[in-house]
Amino acid sequence: MDSDHQEMEEEMMHQLRSKATELLLREEFKESVQIYSKFITHCQEKLSNAQQTSDLQKLNKSLCLAFSNRAEGRFRLKEYAEAIKDCDQALKIDDTHFKSLVCKGKILLNLNKYPMAYDCFKNASTDSQARGFSENLSGYLDLCKKFEIQSTNGVVDVSDWVLSGFKGKVPEFAEYVGPVEIKKSDLGGRGLFSLKNMDMGTIVLVTKAIATERGILPNDEDCNENVQLVMWKNFISKVMESVKRCDHTHHLIRTLSTGEDENGVEVPNISLFRPETEETEVLNEKFDVDKILNILDVNSMVEDSVSSKILGKNSGYYGVGLWVLASFINHSCVPNARRIHIGDHVIIFASRDVKAGEEITFAYFNVLSPLNKRRETLMNWGFSCACKRCKFEDEIWSRQEPGELEVALEKGLLDMGSVAFRLEEGMKKWVVKGREKGYLRSSFWEAFSRAFESEKLTKRWGKRIPAMEVVVDSIVDVVGSDEMVLKVLVEGLKRSGGSSVGRTSEMERVMKLGRGVYGKIVKRQALKALLELGTRDHS
Numbered sequence: 001m002d003s004d005h006q007e008m009e010e011e012m013m014h015q016l017r018s019k020a021t022e023l024l025l026r027e028e029f030k031e032s033v034q035i036y037s038k039f040i041t042h043c044q045e046k047l048s049n050a051q052q053t054s055d056l057q058k059l060n061k062s063l064c065l066a067f068s069n070r071a072e073g074r075f076r077l078k079e080y081a082e083a084i085k086d087c088d089q090a091l092k093i094d095d096t097h098f099k100s101l102v103c104k105g106k107i108l109l110n111l112n113k114y115p116m117a118y119d120c121f122k123n124a125s126t127d128s129q130a131r132g133f134s135e136n137l138s139g140y141l142d143l144c145k146k147f148e149i150q151s152t153n154g155v156v157d158v159s160d161w162v163l164s165g166f167k168g169k170v171p172e173f174a175e176y177v178g179p180v181e182i183k184k185s186d187l188g189g190r191g192l193f194s195l196k197n198m199d200m201g202t203i204v205l206v207t208k209a210i211a212t213e214r215g216i217l218p219n220d221e222d223c224n225e226n227v228q229l230v231m232w233k234n235f236i237s238k239v240m241e242s243v244k245r246c247d248h249t250h251h252l253i254r255t256l257s258t259g260e261d262e263n264g265v266e267v268p269n270i271s272l273f274r275p276e277t278e279e280t281e282v283l284n285e286k287f288d289v290d291k292i293l294n295i296l297d298v299n300s301m302v303e304d305s306v307s308s309k310i311l312g313k314n315s316g317y318y319g320v321g322l323w324v325l326a327s328f329i330n331h332s333c334v335p336n337a338r339r340i341h342i343g344d345h346v347i348i349f350a351s352r353d354v355k356a357g358e359e360i361t362f363a364y365f366n367v368l369s370p371l372n373k374r375r376e377t378l379m380n381w382g383f384s385c386a387c388k389r390c391k392f393e394d395e396i397w398s399r400q401e402p403g404e405l406e407v408a409l410e411k412g413l414l415d416m417g418s419v420a421f422r423l424e425e426g427m428k429k430w431v432v433k434g435r436e437k438g439y440l441r442s443s444f445w446e447a448f449s450r451a452f453e454s455e456k457l458t459k460r461w462g463k464r465i466p467a468m469e470v471v472v473d474s475i476v477d478v479v480g481s482d483e484m485v486l487k488v489l490v491e492g493l494k495r496s497g498g499s500s501v502g503r504t505s506e507m508e509r510v511m512k513l514g515r516g517v518y519g520k521i522v523k524r525q526a527l528k529a530l531l532e533l534g535t536r537d538h539s
């Protein structure tokens with residue numbers, strides 16, 4: 001090659017490298033990655049023809065840096081698998097390359113590979129460049145350790161964030177999969193089952209969304225619908241992007257139900273979802289848009305009311321997302337778990353004591369409502385509920401009176417104390433006993449709550465219907481803790497004043513219920529703050 005040609009080529013490589021770096025700094029990652037790819041191809045060609053050791057060294061150095069920078073660009077584009085490959089290429093040239101070690105650490109942290117990420121940051125920290133590094137390496141090392149512990153014991157504590165009034169960065173969590181397995185469920189398709197006894201508030205799993213879309217909904221109903229539609233479209237695009245970017249995400253999403261042939265579906269092994277599991281390479285799974293749309297239809301979740309109304313968010317807030325493992329949890333009108341959304345994570349926890357072998361379920365909607373109302377709501381979900389409460393109530397509703405009471409409740413035909421009283425009398429006649437009383441009291445909770453909240457109704461019906469504590473305990477025993485029940489209890493406690501002995505036990509009941517509503521994510525003081533916010537917000 002003549003020297004003119006060589007000079008021209010060197011100039012062209014110099015231009016490419018400068019442009020790619022400039023684009024990276026300007027955070028135009030897609031374009032930067034494209035130009036780095038061109039540069040890398042040229043560099044590799046030159047390398048294969050290079051003879052002199054000094055040329056080889058110079059080219060290898062440039063190539064190493066280019067791989068490392070392309071990895072950074074791909075990392076920022078969330079193309080994690082490709083970004084890791086680039087880091088490995090750079091580290092093959094120089095196994096102590098500082099930038100590549102840090103970048104690989106950050107990618108592994110995002111992929112929930114905490115011990116491997118720790119090793120990368122540890123190796124990087126021994127490099128002389130570590131001292132001048134703007135990002136805090138020891139912070140990353142601490143985070144890896146913290147997440148590793150969290151991913152094994154499932155302990156999450158957001159007390160400081162709650163007590164600060166939700167100021168600062170929204171907490172981040174490690175992925176955690178508790179003692180659970182996926183099995184066929186009597187409710188429909190597959191479900192998540194507990195392998196151990198868990199007490200109220202115990203965290204079952206913590207998992208990050210594949211994608212979310214959030215916004216504030218306007219008050220106007222028509223506008224509101226349009227905004228929701230746009231958000232839904234954006235959400236779908238985000239999911240599709242994630243699927244295209246990552247084969248593993250695609251593979252996980254494809255394990256979810258499309259709503260068809262629920263009984264013929266495969267039961268995936270829970271280890272597929274554990275953060276410590278090595279990802280097996282899944283190649284060439286067909287990208288089927290219709291299938292993914294069906295999956296999103298069945299499995300997307302709207303962020304629930306407690307999280308959206310209380311945890312530092314505005315009213316009118318609306319969030320939709322896809323959390324893959326949580327999507328295996330079936331609905332039940334006798335749920336034993338609840339969810340709370342913080343940032344992109346969903347935390348699932350027991351809302352009452354759960355026995356080993358029990359299916360973990362949560363309520364997809366408000367189950368403190370009567371049978372026909374629940375059925376109406378379920379029409380939007382496209383399935384009919386096969387839970388034991390629905391089966392039991394189906395039989396009870398075959399009599400005339402429960403249906404009439406439901407209409408009276410809905411249309412306000414009777415005063416609410418009267419509805420509660422008639423229900424209690426009816427339960428004697430229909431020989432409803434034990435926990436099943438809790439089913440029906442849950443169905444007519446609105447009548448009870450309004451009777452307990454009104455001085456006039458309490459005066460009139462107080463002696464003829466069971467005490468608030470009795471009703472609350474029987475409801476919590478079957479449907480777990482619920483924020484609406486909690487609110488009535490807290491308000492009652494505030495109203496009553498009562499003797500200090502009585503107050504202590506009532507306070508304990510409130511705190512226990514609070515544990516079931518918020519889970520073990522906060523210590524006592526922060527739980528009290530949440531209880532205060534919860535009652536203010538729902539009033």
Ligand SMILES: C[S@@+](CC[C@H](N)C(=O)[O-])C[C@H]1O[C@@H](n2cnc3c(N)ncnc32)[C@H](O)[C@@H]1O
Binds near residue numbers: 188189327332
């Ligand atoms: C988010 S998925 C839950 C996991 C699903 N069973 C699976 O196998 O992937 C929701 C679907 O599960 C089924 N399902 C959930 N709860 C149910 C219930 N209580 N009764 C009947 N089917 C239920 C319905 O088909 C529903 O569309």
